[in-house]
Amino acid sequence: MSRTGPLARALRSLAGAVGTLLAASLLVFGATALVPGDAAAARLAGRAGPERIAELRHGLGLDQPWWQRYGHWLWHAVQGDLGTSYANGTPVADLIAARAGNSLLLGAVAAALLLPLSVGLGLWAGLRAGRAADRLVSGATLALVSLPEFVTGTLLVLLLAVGLGWLPAVSLPSAGNSPLSQPELLVLPVLTLVSVCLAQNVRLVRAGVIVASASDAAQAARLGGVPEGRVVLRWVLPAGIVPAVPVMARYLAHLLGGTLVAETLFGYPGLAAALVNATATRDTPVVLGIALIVATLTVMLNLLADALAGVLNPAAKNLS
Amino acid sequence: MVRNRPVERRAIVAGSVLAAVIGLALLGPLLAPHPPGEVVDMPYGPARGATPLGTDHLGADVLSRLLAGGRTLVLLSLAALGVAYLAGATAGMLAALRGGRTDTAVLRVTDVLLSMPGFLLLSVLVVAAGRGPAGVGVATAVVLLPDIVRVVRAATLQVLQHDYVEAALARGESQRHVLVREVLPNLASVLAADAGVRFVGAVFVIATAGFLGYGAQPPAADWGLMILENRDGLSLQPLAVAVPAAAVLLLLLSANLLLDSAFPARQPARRGSRPAGGSAADPDAVLRLRGLTVDADTPDGPRTVLDGLDLELRRGRLLALVGPSGSGKTTAALAALGELRPGLTHRAGEAVLAGHAVLHLQDRALRRVRSRHAGYVPQDPRTSLAPMLRVAGHLGEYLRARGVPRAARPELIRSAVRRVRLPDDDEFLRRHPHQLSGGQRQRVALAAALAHRPDVLVLDEPTSALDQATASALLADLRQLCQDDGPAVLLVAHDLAQMASIADEVAVLDGGRLVERGPAAQVLAHPQSAAGRRLVEAARGALVQDRAAAELPQHAPEPPARPVLAVRGLSARRGDRTLLDGIAFDVEPGGCLSVVGPSGGGKTTLLRCLAGLHDDRAGDIELDGVPLARGLRGRSPEQLRRLQLVPQDPHSSLNPRHTVERIIARPLGRHRPELDPAGLRAAVRELLERVGLDEEFATRRSAQLSGGQRQRVALARALASGPAVLLCDEVTSALDPPTAATVVALLARLRDELGVALVVVTHDLTVPARLGGRMAVLADGRIKEAGPVGQLLTASADPTTEDLLLGVPGLPSPEPRRAATRTRP
Amino acid sequence: MTVHQISRRSALRTFGVGVGAALGSGLLAACGSNGKDPAALGTAAASVAPRRGGKLRAAFAGSSAESTSVLQATGSAIDYVRARLVWDTLGELEGSSVVWRLAESVEPNADATRWTVRVRDGVTFSDGRRLTAQDVLFSLRTLAGNPTTQSALLGGLDPVASTVRDPRTLDLVLKSPDGFFDLALAQSIFVIPDGTTDFEHAVGSGPFVLKSWTRGSSSLLAARRDYWDSSRGGPYLDEIELASVVDAGARVNGLKAGQFDYAGGITLTAARAEANNRDLRIVTAPKELWSDLALTMNLGQAPFTRPEAVEALKYAIDREAMVRTVTLGFGEPADDALGKYQSWYDTSLPRRAHDPERAKQLLAAAGLGGLKLSVRTSDYEYGTLESATAFVQQGQAAGLAVAVDRIPAADYYTDIKALLSAPLQTNRYNAMPLPLQLSFFYGAKAAYPFTGPADDTLDGLMTAMHAAVGDARRAHAVNDVQHYLHERGGDAVFARIPPAAAMRPSVRGVQARGFFDYPCLRDAFLSA
Numbered sequence A: 001m002s003r004t005g006p007l008a009r010a011l012r013s014l015a016g017a018v019g020t021l022l023a024a025s026l027l028v029f030g031a032t033a034l035v036p037g038d039a040a041a042a043r044l045a046g047r048a049g050p051e052r053i054a055e056l057r058h059g060l061g062l063d064q065p066w067w068q069r070y071g072h073w074l075w076h077a078v079q080g081d082l083g084t085s086y087a088n089g090t091p092v093a094d095l096i097a098a099r100a101g102n103s104l105l106l107g108a109v110a111a112a113l114l115l116p117l118s119v120g121l122g123l124w125a126g127l128r129a130g131r132a133a134d135r136l137v138s139g140a141t142l143a144l145v146s147l148p149e150f151v152t153g154t155l156l157v158l159l160l161a162v163g164l165g166w167l168p169a170v171s172l173p174s175a176g177n178s179p180l181s182q183p184e185l186l187v188l189p190v191l192t193l194v195s196v197c198l199a200q201n202v203r204l205v206r207a208g209v210i211v212a213s214a215s216d217a218a219q220a221a222r223l224g225g226v227p228e229g230r231v232v233l234r235w236v237l238p239a240g241i242v243p244a245v246p247v248m249a250r251y252l253a254h255l256l257g258g259t260l261v262a263e264t265l266f267g268y269p270g271l272a273a274a275l276v277n278a279t280a281t282r283d284t285p286v287v288l289g290i291a292l293i294v295a296t297l298t299v300m301l302n303l304l305a306d307a308l309a310g311v312l313n314p315a316a317k318n319l320s
Numbered sequence B: 001m002v003r004n005r006p007v008e009r010r011a012i013v014a015g016s017v018l019a020a021v022i023g024l025a026l027l028g029p030l031l032a033p034h035p036p037g038e039v040v041d042m043p044y045g046p047a048r049g050a051t052p053l054g055t056d057h058l059g060a061d062v063l064s065r066l067l068a069g070g071r072t073l074v075l076l077s078l079a080a081l082g083v084a085y086l087a088g089a090t091a092g093m094l095a096a097l098r099g100g101r102t103d104t105a106v107l108r109v110t111d112v113l114l115s116m117p118g119f120l121l122l123s124v125l126v127v128a129a130g131r132g133p134a135g136v137g138v139a140t141a142v143v144l145l146p147d148i149v150r151v152v153r154a155a156t157l158q159v160l161q162h163d164y165v166e167a168a169l170a171r172g173e174s175q176r177h178v179l180v181r182e183v184l185p186n187l188a189s190v191l192a193a194d195a196g197v198r199f200v201g202a203v204f205v206i207a208t209a210g211f212l213g214y215g216a217q218p219p220a221a222d223w224g225l226m227i228l229e230n231r232d233g234l235s236l237q238p239l240a241v242a243v244p245a246a247a248v249l250l251l252l253l254s255a256n257l258l259l260d261s262a263f264p265a266r267q268p269a270r271r272g273s274r275p276a277g278g279s280a281a282d283p284d285a286v287l288r289l290r291g292l293t294v295d296a297d298t299p300d301g302p303r304t305v306l307d308g309l310d311l312e313l314r315r316g317r318l319l320a321l322v323g324p325s326g327s328g329k330t331t332a333a334l335a336a337l338g339e340l341r342p343g344l345t346h347r348a349g350e351a352v353l354a355g356h357a358v359l360h361l362q363d364r365a366l367r368r369v370r371s372r373h374a375g376y377v378p379q380d381p382r383t384s385l386a387p388m389l390r391v392a393g394h395l396g397e398y399l400r401a402r403g404v405p406r407a408a409r410p411e412l413i414r415s416a417v418r419r420v421r422l423p424d425d426d427e428f429l430r431r432h433p434h435q436l437s438g439g440q441r442q443r444v445a446l447a448a449a450l451a452h453r454p455d456v457l458v459l460d461e462p463t464s465a466l467d468q469a470t471a472s473a474l475l476a477d478l479r480q481l482c483q484d485d486g487p488a489v490l491l492v493a494h495d496l497a498q499m500a501s502i503a504d505e506v507a508v509l510d511g512g513r514l515v516e517r518g519p520a521a522q523v524l525a526h527p528q529s530a531a532g533r534r535l536v537e538a539a540r541g542a543l544v545q546d547r548a549a550a551e552l553p554q555h556a557p558e559p560p561a562r563p564v565l566a567v568r569g570l571s572a573r574r575g576d577r578t579l580l581d582g583i584a585f586d587v588e589p590g591g592c593l594s595v596v597g598p599s600g601g602g603k604t605t606l607l608r609c610l611a612g613l614h615d616d617r618a619g620d621i622e623l624d625g626v627p628l629a630r631g632l633r634g635r636s637p638e639q640l641r642r643l644q645l646v647p648q649d650p651h652s653s654l655n656p657r658h659t660v661e662r663i664i665a666r667p668l669g670r671h672r673p674e675l676d677p678a679g680l681r682a683a684v685r686e687l688l689e690r691v692g693l694d695e696e697f698a699t700r701r702s703a704q705l706s707g708g709q710r711q712r713v714a715l716a717r718a719l720a721s722g723p724a725v726l727l728c729d730e731v732t733s734a735l736d737p738p739t740a741a742t743v744v745a746l747l748a749r750l751r752d753e754l755g756v757a758l759v760v761v762t763h764d765l766t767v768p769a770r771l772g773g774r775m776a777v778l779a780d781g782r783i784k785e786a787g788p789v790g791q792l793l794t795a796s797a798d799p800t801t802e803d804l805l806l807g808v809p810g811l812p813s814p815e816p817r818r819a820a821t822r823t824r825p
Numbered sequence C: 001m002t003v004h005q006i007s008r009r010s011a012l013r014t015f016g017v018g019v020g021a022a023l024g025s026g027l028l029a030a031c032g033s034n035g036k037d038p039a040a041l042g043t044a045a046a047s048v049a050p051r052r053g054g055k056l057r058a059a060f061a062g063s064s065a066e067s068t069s070v071l072q073a074t075g076s077a078i079d080y081v082r083a084r085l086v087w088d089t090l091g092e093l094e095g096s097s098v099v100w101r102l103a104e105s106v107e108p109n110a111d112a113t114r115w116t117v118r119v120r121d122g123v124t125f126s127d128g129r130r131l132t133a134q135d136v137l138f139s140l141r142t143l144a145g146n147p148t149t150q151s152a153l154l155g156g157l158d159p160v161a162s163t164v165r166d167p168r169t170l171d172l173v174l175k176s177p178d179g180f181f182d183l184a185l186a187q188s189i190f191v192i193p194d195g196t197t198d199f200e201h202a203v204g205s206g207p208f209v210l211k212s213w214t215r216g217s218s219s220l221l222a223a224r225r226d227y228w229d230s231s232r233g234g235p236y237l238d239e240i241e242l243a244s245v246v247d248a249g250a251r252v253n254g255l256k257a258g259q260f261d262y263a264g265g266i267t268l269t270a271a272r273a274e275a276n277n278r279d280l281r282i283v284t285a286p287k288e289l290w291s292d293l294a295l296t297m298n299l300g301q302a303p304f305t306r307p308e309a310v311e312a313l314k315y316a317i318d319r320e321a322m323v324r325t326v327t328l329g330f331g332e333p334a335d336d337a338l339g340k341y342q343s344w345y346d347t348s349l350p351r352r353a354h355d356p357e358r359a360k361q362l363l364a365a366a367g368l369g370g371l372k373l374s375v376r377t378s379d380y381e382y383g384t385l386e387s388a389t390a391f392v393q394q395g396q397a398a399g400l401a402v403a404v405d406r407i408p409a410a411d412y413y414t415d416i417k418a419l420l421s422a423p424l425q426t427n428r429y430n431a432m433p434l435p436l437q438l439s440f441f442y443g444a445k446a447a448y449p450f451t452g453p454a455d456d457t458l459d460g461l462m463t464a465m466h467a468a469v470g471d472a473r474r475a476h477a478v479n480d481v482q483h484y485l486h487e488r489g490g491d492a493v494f495a496r497i498p499p500a501a502a503m504r505p506s507v508r509g510v511q512a513r514g515f516f517d518y519p520c521l522r523d524a525f526l527s528a
Helices: A006-034 A039-044 A050-060 A066-078 A092-127 A132-146 A149-163 A184-213 A216-223 A228-256 A260-265 A271-280 A284-312 B005-031 B062-098 B100-115 B118-129 B133-160 B163-170 B175-211 B223-229 B239-262 B329-336 B363-373 B391-401 B406-419 B438-450 B468-483 B496-502 B520-525 B530-541 B544-549 B603-611 B637-642 B660-671 B677-690 B707-720 B737-754 B766-771 B789-794 B799-807 C003-009 C070-075 C077-086 C133-145 C150-156 C181-185 C248-256 C268-273 C307-316 C319-325 C356-365 C384-397 C416-421 C434-441 C456-467 C471-488
Strands: B287-298 B301-313 B318-322 B344-353 B374-377 B456-460 B488-492 B505-510 B513-519 B565-574 B577-587 B592-596 B617-623 B643-646 B725-729 B757-761 B774-779 B782-788 C055-060 C091-094 C097-100 C103-108 C114-119 C163-166 C169-173 C208-214 C218-223 C239-244 C262-266 C281-284 C291-297 C371-377 C400-406 C424-429 C491-497 C500-503
Touching: A006 A066, A006 A284, A006 B100, A006 B118, A039 A050, A066 A284, A092 A132, A092 A184, A092 A228, A092 A271, A092 A284, A132 A184, A132 B175, A132 B239, A149 A184, A149 A260, A149 C248, A184 A228, A184 A260, A184 B175, A216 A228, A216 B374, A228 A284, A228 B133, A228 B391, A260 A271, A260 C248, A271 A284, A271 B118, A284 B100, B005 B062, B005 B239, B062 B100, B062 B133, B062 B175, B062 B223, B062 B239, B100 B133, B118 B133, B118 B175, B133 B175, B163 B175, B163 B643, B175 B223, B175 B239, B223 B239, B287 B329, B301 B329, B301 B344, B301 B488, B301 B513, B318 B329, B318 B468, B318 B496, B329 B344, B329 B456, B329 B488, B363 B374, B374 B438, B391 B406, B391 B438, B406 B438, B438 B456, B438 B468, B468 B488, B468 B496, B468 B799, B496 B520, B505 B520, B505 B530, B513 B520, B513 B530, B565 B603, B577 B592, B577 B603, B577 B782, B592 B603, B592 B766, B603 B617, B603 B643, B603 B725, B603 B757, B637 B643, B643 B707, B660 B677, B660 B707, B677 B707, B707 B725, B707 B737, B725 B737, B737 B757, B737 B766, B757 B766, B766 B789, B774 B789, B774 B799, B782 B789, B782 B799, C055 C077, C055 C248, C070 C077, C077 C208, C077 C218, C077 C239, C077 C262, C097 C103, C097 C181, C103 C181, C114 C133, C114 C181, C133 C150, C133 C163, C133 C169, C150 C181, C181 C434, C248 C262, C248 C268, C248 C500, C268 C500, C291 C307, C291 C384, C307 C356, C307 C384, C307 C400, C307 C491, C319 C384, C319 C491, C371 C384, C384 C400, C384 C424, C424 C491, C434 C456, C434 C471, C456 C471
Parallel strands: B318 B488, B318 B505, B374 B456, B456 B488, B592 B757, B592 B774, B643 B725, B725 B757, C055 C239, C055 C262, C371 C400, C371 C424
Antiparallel strands: B287 B301, B287 B344, B505 B513, B565 B577, B565 B617, B774 B782, C091 C097, C103 C114, C114 C169, C163 C169, C208 C218, C218 C239, C262 C500, C281 C500, C291 C424, C291 C491
C-alpha cells in the first residue's frame, strides 16, 4: 500500500484523531487535578466534619497520586466503562447519556436551521455586495452577535413565552419522554443559538460568494448565455462556501457539545449545564465523560469539514 | 482605482463612532460622578435626579459604573486579541510554510485545545495564570488562539502559492523575513475580517471570566460584567443591562464596520440600465459594430477606450482582431456580446448581434440572445472552468441554457467533445478541470461555445497561455470547424504569426480606432498602418528560419574554463512518479543554455532542482565546483547569492504590497551592505536603467505595471545580488510577442555586459533562436538532444526537436523565401 | 437538617450564572415602588377549605447529579422535596417546636444520655409492611453510617449501644449528654424498612409514591389513599409533577407562562418585580426561617485577636443600609445573634446602632487606626458578595480600608483550610434550630468553628447547654451562650434575609415545616 494512498491517509488521520482525544483527556484530567479542592470536600464541606471528609476522600480513592487515577480511568474507559460519579455513585454513562442525546438533538435542530440560513443570507448579501440589502444583512447579523447570548434569549422568552404565551418558557420534557415528543420546547433555545452563530458564517459565505461571482469562470458562463440562476447554483455557490466550511464545522461542534446559556436560560437538560455542575463539584469522571464526547464531536466534524472541502474544491484535495 | 464615495463615508462614520466609544472607555473613570462601588440608592432604582440612568444590583449609579467600566474591558480585550493574533499568526504561518512535522504538531495542539470545552479551559488557565486582569487576559488569548491559527494557516497556504514567496526563499531569505515581509502584508485583509468577529469573542470571554469570579475584584466594574450581574433586574430596571449592552454593541459594530470599509469587497460588475430600443435588424451581416464609442472613467476624467469603431462579420469568416495591449481589442470583442466591464460606459454607436442591438438589451433578453446566437471562449484556461464541475456537467449546463431537453443532452455532449477532438469516453467526461491539461481545458470551453451551432463565436486570446504545439493544433481545429457553414469567428489575438495561417481577414486596432483591415496575407505582407508595421516587424523578428540563417551572435571562443554549473546523473521524483532521469549538462561562465520541450516534460522541475526548491532528487549539481545541497537550508549564503531564480508568472512574481524600489533594494542591501541609503537608491536606479525602466517606476507597485515591466523588475531583483547564474522559468510565456522580444533581447544584452550565465526554460523556440549559446531538448524527463542552437535548429537529429520546429508557424515574407525543405511524415 | 448546606447545592447557583433572572411581565414596566409586603407562607392559606383532586406542577432547583436515593435526598432542592413526599420523618418543626410524626414521643433520661422513642402505631409502608421500632433503628444507623448530611447531627448517637426494647419502643444511647438530641431527631430523619439495600428505590411510608422519574428533567408522584395521617390532613392532590429547573429566572418564566403552579427559591429581585403581578402570589418564609447575614471574624487571627477591633467592626456596619440595599428592603436588621424569632432566642439582647465615630475611637485607642482588612467572599449564595461590596464604603466611614477578596463560587467551600483560617469572611447562616446551629459553629466540638477556637468560658457554657434537660433549663442555657457570643463572639450578624417563592393564587396548603426552600407539599391542594 503506498505511503500516500487514500487508505494510508485515512488511517493516519484516524490515528491523529485518537491521539488528539487521548491528549484532550489528559489535559482535562490535569485541569481538574490543578483546580483547588476535590470531590469529597465539594460534597461534604460545611455539612460534615473534616474527618468525615477525609474518610470519603479515601473511599473515593482521591488520595492516590493523580497519574494512578488517570491510568485507572483510562484503562476502564478503553473498555467502554466511564466509571462512576463521585457525587452520587451512579455510572457516568447513565448520568450523561440522556443529556448527550438532548444536546445532540438541540444542536442538530439548531444546525439544520443555521446552515441553510447562513448560506442563504450569505449568498443573497454576496450577490448584492455593496448595495443596501448587503449592508442590511451584514449590520443585522453583526448586531445579533454583538448582543450577549443570554440577553437575546431573555428578550425572546419575554416576548414569545411570557408576553405572548405562544411558546413554553422552560424547555423541559415531562417525565419519561424525550424533547422530540414536544417539539415546541426546542423553538426558543434554537432561535437563541442560531442568532449568536449566524454572523460569522454569513460574513464568510458572503466574502466567498463575492469572490466566486466575480471569477473568470462565472463571467465566462454569463457570457456564454447561462441564466443567472444556474450560474449562481453551479458556479458561484460551490466555490463561495468553501472558505466557510471549516468555521461551520467549528460552530457545529459548539452547538452539538451543549451550550451553557441556552440550557440555563431555558432549563434545557443538556451537556453544558452538567459539565458546569460536574466541574463545580470536582466530579472528575463526569467531567472526563462529557469532555470526551465534546472532543470526539470536534475531531469528527473537523475530519468531515476537510473531506467536504475536498469535495467542494477537488483541486485542493491533492494539494494538501 | 475608482474612489468609491459611499465606502469612504461609511469608514469615517464607523471610525468616529469607534473613537468616541474608546474615548469614553479610556477617559470615563475621570468623569464618573461617583466611585464605581459607592452605593447611592436602593438596588434597581429608576432613573431620576442623582442617578440619571438608575441604579444597578448593588444600588450603585449605573452611569458612574458605565464610565468606569470601559477601560479594563477595552484595554484587556485589545491586549488579549493582540497576544492571540501575535502567537496565532506566527504559529499559523510557520505551520503553513514549514509543513511536515511542524504543521502536524501545530494542528494537533490546536485540535486538542479546540476539543477542550471552552469554559473548562478558561477556568484552568485562570487558575494557572493567577486570578486578576493579567490571568484573565492570558486565558482569553489562549481560548482565542486555536481558531486564529487555523484561519491564518489556511490564508498563508493560499499566499504561498504565489511565486514571489518562492523567489524570496530561493534568494536565501530567512523564514522570519519571508513571513513578516512577504506573507504578513498580504494576510491583512483576511485577518481584518476575522478580527472583527474575534473582538466580540474576546469581550465576552473576559466578561464570563469576570462573572465566574476570576476577573477584577468588586467593586471594579466592566461592561460585560455589568450585563451579566444585572440581568436579574432586567424587567425591574432594564437600563442597568441595556446601557452597558448598548456600549458593547456600539464598540463592536463600529469596529467591524471600520474593518469592513477598510477592506471593501470588490464591486461586482454592475450593469447600468440603458435606453431600450434599437435599429432595424440587418439581414446579411451576422455581427455589426457601428460607430461604437466606449469611455472608461478614471480618477482624472473619462478616457476613450473605443472611438467610433465600425466592424462587420459574415458567417463562416474568421476575423483576427490584433493590436498592442491596451488598444481596446478585448473591450470590442466583449461589446459584441453586449458586455461592458465595470468602470466602462457606452457613449455612442451600437453592436448588432444576429439582428439584436445587444448593448440595449436587459439581462433576461440579453441572456436569451447570447444563448441562441453567440459562443465565447475565455483567455486563461486555469480559471475558465468552475473547479467543481465535471466536463459533462459543464457542457450539460450550456446545453441546458439553450433549452436542449435533458434526454438529448448526453448524445450532444459526446458529439460536441468529439468535434473538438477530445476523447468522448465516460472516464474523460467525469474528469474535473484540475485533471485536464491547459489545452484540453480550452478545447472543453470551445466545445461548450459551439455546442448549439452559434452564429457568432468570440475568442479572447484563447492560446496565450498554451505552448506552441498545443496552440497551433487548437487553432487549426478552430479553422476547420468554421469551414463548413460554421459560425462567424471574432478572434482577439496578439501572436500575428499564428494568425497568418488561420485568419481570413485581420483588423488592426490602435488606441481604440480601426487603423487597418484587409485579407490576412495582404495585411501581413504589406502593413499600411504604423501599428500594423510594428506588429509585423516584431512577428517577423520571431521567425526561426530567418534567425537560423542569419548570423548568430558569436562569442569569442573562450578557453574551456571550469563550468560554473555542472550537472551529473540528476533524477527527480514526486510521490511515486519519476519526473527527471539521468540529466547531465554543463554551463560555462557567461554561457547560455536554453531548455526546450513539450509541457509536462520536466523543464520546470529541472529548474526547481537547480534552485533548491525541489529536494526529492538524486545525482549531484555543482556550482563553481562545489556540490549544491538538495534543499535551500543546506546551501551557503554565497551559493544562494550566485544562483538567482526569475519566476514565470509576472502577475505573481512581485509582492503586490511592495514598491519596485523596495523589491530591488532588499537583495541589493544584503549583497552590498556597505551602501548607505542614498547609495542604495542610486544603485537601484542604475539597475532599473540596466533593465530598461526609467527611475520613475521606483515608487510604483506591481499592480500599476504591465506584464513586460513586471518581468523586467523581476530581472532587476535577480541581478541585484550579482549572481553568476540566472535561472529563467518561461519568462516570455505570459507576454505578447513584441514585449517578449524586448525581454529576450534584454537577457542577451545582460549576458554580454555582465557575463552572467543563463539557464532559460521555455516552450518558445524563438527564445533560443535569439539568445544563441547551447540548447537542450527535454521530453518525458530525458534530454533527447543537446548542442549549439544553430546546429539543432537547422539540422536536428531527433524527432522530438523536429516536431517542436513544425509547431512554429511561418509568416508570408515580402520577398520569395528560399524553399525551406520541410517534410512532415 | 441544616438548610445552610442545602441551598448551595444548586450547582449553577455556585456559578453565579443562576443568581436568578427575575423577569417581570412587561420588559419596560419598571415598577419602582416596593409593593405590598408579601404574605408569610402558610398563614393566609388557613382560611380556605382544602379541595381534593388535581395535579400540582412545581419547579425546584435540580442538578445534573440528581438521585432518588434516600441517602442523597439532601443533594439538591428537587431531591429533597421529592424525598419529603416519598418518606416520612420521625418529626418535623412547627415554628421552634417539634411535631412528632412517626415517633409518638421522645423523652430523655435525667442526664440526657439516653433517649426513649415511642414509635407510632398503625403506620404502613407503600408495600403494605407495618412500621416497627426496628425500621427506625435501621434508618438511624444507615443515615449515621453513610456520608449523608444527617450523619453530622447524629454524630452523638452510639449506634451499637442503642437497642429496640419492643416493636414500638427504642432506647437510644448517646456518646455524651445532649439535651437537644430531640431537635436533631427532627432534622429529616427519613425512615425506611429494615434491611433495605437498594436505596435508590427504598420503600417509603410517605403520602406519595414515585411513579416515573427522568434525571434532570421531572418526576411524577401519585397520592397514597391509605396514608396513615390522611384523616387529619393531606394528601389532597391526585398527582404532583416536580420539574427540575436549575435557573431561578427560568422557574419564574415557567410560572408566568403557565407551565408551573409553584416556583421554589426565587430571587428577591423577582419578588419585588412581581409584587404588583395580580396572577401571582409572592410569599416569603415565616420569620424564624429567615437566613442571617454575618461578617465573621476569626478571633484566633490578627487583627481580631484584639477585642477592640471586633467591637469596632460591629459598630462600623450600617445595618439599615444593608437591609435597604442587600435585602432590597425585604429583610430586617439583626443584633449579632443567630436564630431570631425562635423560642430559644434571647430577646433581651441589645441592638448595636451604626456608630462609625465610636468604631474610629475604638480603633485609635487600640492603636489600629487605618486598619487594612480583606473580606473573603464569593457569589456562592445571594447576599454574601453584595454585603461585602457594600461594606467597602461603610468601612471607609469608620476608618477601615476594606478590600473584597472574591473567590470563585466553586472554590469557596472546597478549600477548608482557607475557610477556617480566613481572618474576615462573609457568611449566610440558613435557618436551623438555634441549639443545633450554635453547637455546629461554636465551641470545642464545633464542625466549622469559623470564629476561631473556643475559649474556656464558651466551652463551659456549651457543655452546660448540652447537659440541660427540660424546656426552661434548656432555654436558659441557650440564652447564656447567646449573651456571651453577643458580647465577645466573632460573628457580626447584621441583617436577616428572607427566602422567597412564587405560586399561582389557586395553590394552597404548602407548608415550610422547617425548610422554606424545600417545602412539605403533603397538605398542598388547588383551590377553585
